[in-house]
Amino acid sequence: MIKPLHSHLNSNKGHVFLKDISTPIMIIKYSFIVFFIFFFISGCSLINKIETDNANDSINTADGHDFLTDIFAKLQGQTKSEDETEPVLKSTQLVLQSSSQSNQASVQQQIDKYLEKKPKKIVFDDVWTRLETLYQLSDIQNHRIDLQEKWFTKHKKHIEETSKRATPFLYFITEEVNKRNMPGELALLPIIESSFRPKAYSRMKAAGLWQFVPATGTHFGLKQNWWYDGRRDVYQSTLAALTYLEQLNKYYKGDWLLALAAYNAGAGNVNKAIRKNIKKGKPIDYWSLPLPKETFKYIPKLLAVSRVIKKHNEYAISLAPIENQAHLMLINTQSQIDLLVAAKMADITLTEIRSYNPAFKQWATDPDGPHHLFIPIDKVARFEIQLASLDEKDRVQWYRHKIRSGETLSVIAHKYKITTALLKRANHLKTTRIRAGKYLMVPLDNNPKTIASIKSQNNSKKIISAKKSDNSVTYTVRKGDSFWKIARVHKISHKKLASMNGLSSGDTLSIGQTLLISQKSKSSKSRSSDNQKNKEISYQVKSGDSLYTHDL
Numbered sequence: 001m002i003k004p005l006h007s008h009l010n011s012n013k014g015h016v017f018l019k020d021i022s023t024p025i026m027i028i029k030y031s032f033i034v035f036f037i038f039f040f041i042s043g044c045s046l047i048n049k050i051e052t053d054n055a056n057d058s059i060n061t062a063d064g065h066d067f068l069t070d071i072f073a074k075l076q077g078q079t080k081s082e083d084e085t086e087p088v089l090k091s092t093q094l095v096l097q098s099s100s101q102s103n104q105a106s107v108q109q110q111i112d113k114y115l116e117k118k119p120k121k122i123v124f125d126d127v128w129t130r131l132e133t134l135y136q137l138s139d140i141q142n143h144r145i146d147l148q149e150k151w152f153t154k155h156k157k158h159i160e161e162t163s164k165r166a167t168p169f170l171y172f173i174t175e176e177v178n179k180r181n182m183p184g185e186l187a188l189l190p191i192i193e194s195s196f197r198p199k200a201y202s203r204m205k206a207a208g209l210w211q212f213v214p215a216t217g218t219h220f221g222l223k224q225n226w227w228y229d230g231r232r233d234v235y236q237s238t239l240a241a242l243t244y245l246e247q248l249n250k251y252y253k254g255d256w257l258l259a260l261a262a263y264n265a266g267a268g269n270v271n272k273a274i275r276k277n278i279k280k281g282k283p284i285d286y287w288s289l290p291l292p293k294e295t296f297k298y299i300p301k302l303l304a305v306s307r308v309i310k311k312h313n314e315y316a317i318s319l320a321p322i323e324n325q326a327h328l329m330l331i332n333t334q335s336q337i338d339l340l341v342a343a344k345m346a347d348i349t350l351t352e353i354r355s356y357n358p359a360f361k362q363w364a365t366d367p368d369g370p371h372h373l374f375i376p377i378d379k380v381a382r383f384e385i386q387l388a389s390l391d392e393k394d395r396v397q398w399y400r401h402k403i404r405s406g407e408t409l410s411v412i413a414h415k416y417k418i419t420t421a422l423l424k425r426a427n428h429l430k431t432t433r434i435r436a437g438k439y440l441m442v443p444l445d446n447n448p449k450t451i452a453s454i455k456s457q458n459n460s461k462k463i464i465s466a467k468k469s470d471n472s473v474t475y476t477v478r479k480g481d482s483f484w485k486i487a488r489v490h491k492i493s494h495k496k497l498a499s500m501n502g503l504s505s506g507d508t509l510s511i512g513q514t515l516l517i518s519q520k521s522k523s524s525k526s527r528s529s530d531n532q533k534n535k536e537i538s539y540q541v542k543s544g545d546s547l548y549t550h551d552l
Contacts, residue, residue: 126324131188137183138303148303148304153308158195160317162196163319169234171326176238186245188305207232208233209232217237217240245263248267274289331380331384334371336366337371338395346375347382356375397444401439403436427440427441
């Protein structure tokens, strides 16, 4: 017999005893439980509504564009990290999944407004127009600027010629200025410093577009030696100059005019002027400081030329057209290379490649680097193909020189127009001691004229030997004598003497060199006379003497 359920529970002492649920106490208890469940459900709905409202609020606030920008960036894969955009996406999802049609319409409306107001990328036809948009100092007004502006407008040719020289480099400089968010006017600083002449050299020994003095150049890593001057390297010096200006700007707490003044006169002079004004209770802005005359005009010149560039049409100044795109590309050559070889590989002239790479002072790049060259952008593909297939031995021309009796390392170096140090390094010599009959490897440029001239000089001994006979007079050049003396004593012209010996009139003579003087007369009297002269007169040429050297 199955017992009623309550009877079973009552009879089972192992279970919790339940009283009749009809009692008032149980009604209260269960009412409380039902109320709690209802409150929990209502709370969840409220939280969901708050999140939805917050999402709507984020769209309708002033930061709405930022909100939508993050969404679009997320969809385009442009966000920096997932963590940054997940909260935005979650809020967006709540809005878009909301049953309210008005919320969805609001989101779409905001998106449409964003797309309408979203700034479009401006495309500039030329660098000059782009540069004007980067100006940050153009609103400065001062009569000193006005005076300089009048000067530039009276010297239009100066601006026009300078703009032509700026053509290969201005895009690169503008790009670097823009990357660093620096005033666009700074890209025009080379106009004031050097008139955009990369090889400009001042009486204060400053060099290059940005006019670095040797010490400052070294401080900013601009290497300077026989081969290479980093101050004239447009790439390296531009990076160094902008870094220097950034440091000065930070030092003067964001005052670009004081930074520029310090770039020109040195921070020491600017600080000295500031201290003077402080003692006198005067302002310490650039326009109030007692600065050197050059620095007094320096910044007004820069700001004036910036104005003139901006208003060049108004002043009828014809700026060289410079497209807003790279004109040159920096190519790593891996090791030393002859500039003539590089020019041929790029299908440009030697003059052109030197103009793009003025830092290299000799016929080749520095053997110790930097190993880079600016190549015209439309020649890069050809150059890189040629470079990849270039044999190591073809990068630089070498000449095998046989050491003659009496020659020193310095004499040989002078002859080939290189340094003694380079000759030592090229031949792995620890000292300057050399021996006659041995050979030295001499690096030469690949210009056929140079090689022909060297061969002509080295073959002069063979020419003399071929011409020499019983009817000739020769002598060995000794220390202390000059070529001009030899020609004068023997009553012949120096040009004829040079021609007889396979030399040009401007060639340098070497100590110990044998020269053909003249053919002897067939008569015994003439032979006797010439022999006497040959015994009495012997000539030694000093290092560096030429056919034009005069007896003092």
